[in-house]
Amino acid sequence: MAIAPPDGALRFPVLVSGRRRSAIPGFGLTLGVTVTALCLVVLIPLAAILARAAGMGLHGFVQAAFSARALHAYALSFTASVIGASVNAVFGLLTAWVLVRYAFPGRAVLNALVDLPFALPTAVAGVALAGLYGGQGWIGRFAAPLGLKLAYNEVGVVIALTFVGLPFVVRTVEPVLRDLAVDVEEASASLGANRLQTLARVILPALAPAWITGFALAFARAVGEYGSVIFIAGNMPYRTEIAPLLITIELEQFDYGSASAIAAVMLGVAFTMLLVINLVQTWSRRFA
Amino acid sequence: MADDPAGAVHLSGDKLLTPELTRPPIAVSLKEVRKRFGRFAALDGVDLTIEPGELLALLGPSGSGKTTLLRLIAGLDFPDSGQVRFGGADVTLAHAAQRGVGFVFQQYALFRHMTVAKNIAFGMDVKPRRERPSGAERRARVQTLLELVQLDGLGARYPSQLSGGQRQRVALARALAVSPQILLLDEPFGALDASVRKSLRRELRRIHDATGVTTVFVTHDQEEALDLADRIAILNGGRIEQLGGPQAVLDAPASAFVAGFVAQANRIAGEVRQGLFTTPGATLPASGLADGPAIAFVRPHDLAPVAESAGGIAVRVQRVTPRGGLLWLECVAAEGLVLDAAVARKDVQPPVPGEPIRLALTGGHVFADPG
Numbered sequence: 319m320a321i322a323p324p325d326g327a328l329r330f331p332v333l334v335s336g337r338r339r340s341a342i343p344g345f346g347l348t349l350g351v352t353v354t355a356l357c358l359v360v361l362i363p364l365a366a367i368l369a370r371a372a373g374m375g376l377h378g379f380v381q382a383a384f385s386a387r388a389l390h391a392y393a394l395s396f397t398a399s400v401i402g403a404s405v406n407a408v409f410g411l412l413t414a415w416v417l418v419r420y421a422f423p424g425r426a427v428l429n430a431l432v433d434l435p436f437a438l439p440t441a442v443a444g445v446a447l448a449g450l451y452g453g454q455g456w457i458g459r460f461a462a463p464l465g466l467k468l469a470y471n472e473v474g475v476v477i478a479l480t481f482v483g484l485p486f487v488v489r490t491v492e493p494v495l496r497d498l499a500v501d502v503e504e505a506s507a508s509l510g511a512n513r514l515q516t517l518a519r520v521i522l523p524a525l526a527p528a529w530i531t532g533f534a535l536a537f538a539r540a541v542g543e544y545g546s547v548i549f550i551a552g553n554m555p556y557r558t559e560i561a562p563l564l565i566t567i568e569l570e571q572f573d574y575g576s577a578s579a580i581a582a583v584m585l586g587v588a589f590t591m592l593l594v595i596n597l598v599q600t601w602s603r604r605f606a
Numbered sequence: 607m608a609d610d611p612a613g614a615v616h617l618s619g620d621k622l623l624t625p626e627l628t629r630p631p632i633a634v635s636l637k638e639v640r641k642r643f644g645r646f647a648a649l650d651g652v653d654l655t656i657e658p659g660e661l662l663a664l665l666g667p668s669g670s671g672k673t674t675l676l677r678l679i680a681g682l683d684f685p686d687s688g689q690v691r692f693g694g695a696d697v698t699l700a701h702a703a704q705r706g707v708g709f710v711f712q713q714y715a716l717f718r719h720m721t722v723a724k725n726i727a728f729g730m731d732v733k734p735r736r737e738r739p740s741g742a743e744r745r746a747r748v749q750t751l752l753e754l755v756q757l758d759g760l761g762a763r764y765p766s767q768l769s770g771g772q773r774q775r776v777a778l779a780r781a782l783a784v785s786p787q788i789l790l791l792d793e794p795f796g797a798l799d800a801s802v803r804k805s806l807r808r809e810l811r812r813i814h815d816a817t818g819v820t821t822v823f824v825t826h827d828q829e830e831a832l833d834l835a836d837r838i839a840i841l842n843g844g845r846i847e848q849l850g851g852p853q854a855v856l857d858a859p860a861s862a863f864v865a866g867f868v869a870q871a872n873r874i875a876g877e878v879r880q881g882l883f884t885t886p887g888a889t890l891p892a893s894g895l896a897d898g899p900a901i902a903f904v905r906p907h908d909l910a911p912v913a914e915s916a917g918g919i920a921v922r923v924q925r926v927t928p929r930g931g932l933l934w935l936e937c938v939a940a941e942g943l944v945l946d947a948a949v950a951r952k953d954v955q956p957p958v959p960g961e962p963i964r965l966a967l968t969g970g971h972v973f974a975d976p977g
Contacts, residue, residue, distance in 0.1 A: 512703060
């Protein structure tokens with residue numbers, strides 16, 4: 319404001335009043351606690367990884383982090399995670415739609431099933447998936463004659479990552495879909511839009527921010543997943559070895575430097591991707 | 607507004623009154639329409655003809671079926687039996703998208719991820735390519751509508767950046783953009799505060815007169831219906847109790863429900879004998895009514911203080927409230943019956959609370975007491 323204050327005493331309102339008052343006090347305290355907790359739980363361990371990786375020197379770091387084996391592992395981890403999250407984006411949206419829009423017997427059971435991947439120890443999931451999709455498994459044995467191999471290869475990795483990410487899209491889209499009033503759809507119909515146009519122009523754009531969030535969460539979960547994947551992936555170096563497994567292998571060989579280097583790269587890539595997704599999300603919320 | 611996408615074309619104000627915004631008005635008729643929700647009969651045999659170009663109010667208490675009736679006309683719900691006709695065409699089973707109606711929802715139902723201009727253009731944007739107006743035509747139409755609802759220059763805003771009254775105008779403009787055969791509004795002013803409500807009411811009248819589109823709106827507020835509508839259909843329990851102009855429903859109520867609902871009325875119990883309604887201290891003509899217990903619905907202005915010698919109902923004044931040119935007298939008669947009387951302030955010396963006075967009936971509507 320370029321308007322001169324009528325009274326000199328009002329010129330420095332912050333200094334005069336000492337501190338700004340708020341109707342919801344406690345900002346300082348809560349922020350302090352939050353930052354402290356975040357430091358202890360997230361930032362300090364991450365910093366330790368970076369410090370350890372930095373201690374290797376540039377040459378050592380590049381050699382450990384960008385070896386042919388590591389590059390294969392990154393490619394598999396991120397590609398399979400994107401595919402898994404994409405599959406979840408489609409089916410999670412569908413599941414949320416069914417849960418919100420239709421009343422049917424067994425809805426409560428389906429609702430609980432969606433959360434199962436949250437609760438199940440991932441190793442249990444891995445063993446179950448490997449049993450199911452392996453050549454002798456209930457599903458694998460029908461796929462095998464068709465020439466499809468669903469376990470102990472890249473497909474198996476995608477299957478496991480899809481499984482662990484399922485709840486994220488469902489649980490983020492569901493409340494928004496529930497809030498999306500039916501009258502908005504009716505308005506669209508009364509203006510002459512067919513169902514497809516209503517879906518494409520009205521419903522999906524309204525769901526987009528939550529949908530992107532769900533995708534990002536499923537993706538992040540998949541990138542970090544370890545337990546379920548190693549049982550179904552086959553873990554062949556240069557083929558079906560995911561990055562988290564490679565880190566474990568380095569650790570088991572007491573090569574903490576290499577493990578840290580790989581971890582640092584994963585950290586960087588994951589952070590960048592999540593940042594981009596966040597920006598997209600902010601853009602898609604511009605109307606709110 | 608350089609950044610206003612709708613601002614490319616400017617039209618003069620009188621262009622608004624050209625008929626380009628609407629098709630020729632049509633009549634809408636409903637025959638023996640019934641609709642049940644489970645065991646609840648929302649509409650119990652409704653016959654209604656809406657004249658071309660009229661502004662009709664559907665008035666009734668909640669649960670009377672008025673919103674259901676509106677949704678049946680829009681094609682958002684479908685009757686269990688009966689028929690809906692637009693002009694000569696039977697549209698009973700036609701879906702909302704095929705009917706060419708403009709519907710304004712109670713909570714506006716704006717698309718919140720679209721700008722105001724995009725909201726208004728939506729109905730044109732989703733038309734099949736062959737019928738869709740060109741981009742320039744659509745922008746011109748949006749601009750015309752923004753001017754019509756007095757939101758000129760706000761086309762680039764999002765609904766979340768508008769006030770309730772402005773959102774309502776956007777919803778109205780969006781509904782008009784498709785040149786609807788009929789405009790339907792569900793409790794259009796329900797969510798607005800009193801002053802905005804009053805000015806928007808006048809606005810709707812102006813827009814209706816400018817476009818000439820057949821318009822139906824639902825309300826539970828009798829004042830709104832009387833103020834705005836050419837005719838009023840009064841609904842109760844899924845049936846139309848009366849259909850008529852504001853004068854008719856006020857001065858010649860067709861039923862006890864209408865007499866009690868359309869405007870404030872004192873209910874005075876009495877008895878009909880040979881075409882005359884009698885209550886202690888007063889009588890009213892009740893020709894055509896069978897002998898038996900009856901209730902007179904007497905508007906406050908039909909109660910006049912009179913001298914003790916002239917008879918009248920003996921009451922005691924409880925409260926005296928001036929309201930504009932009127933003086934409201936809250937009185938209590940024998941057996942605790944509360945009577946409200948409204949008299950012109952210049953006609954009377956204000957009584958003192960506690961004072962016994964007598965009230966004569968100068969008019970009223972008598973209906974048999976159902977028991």
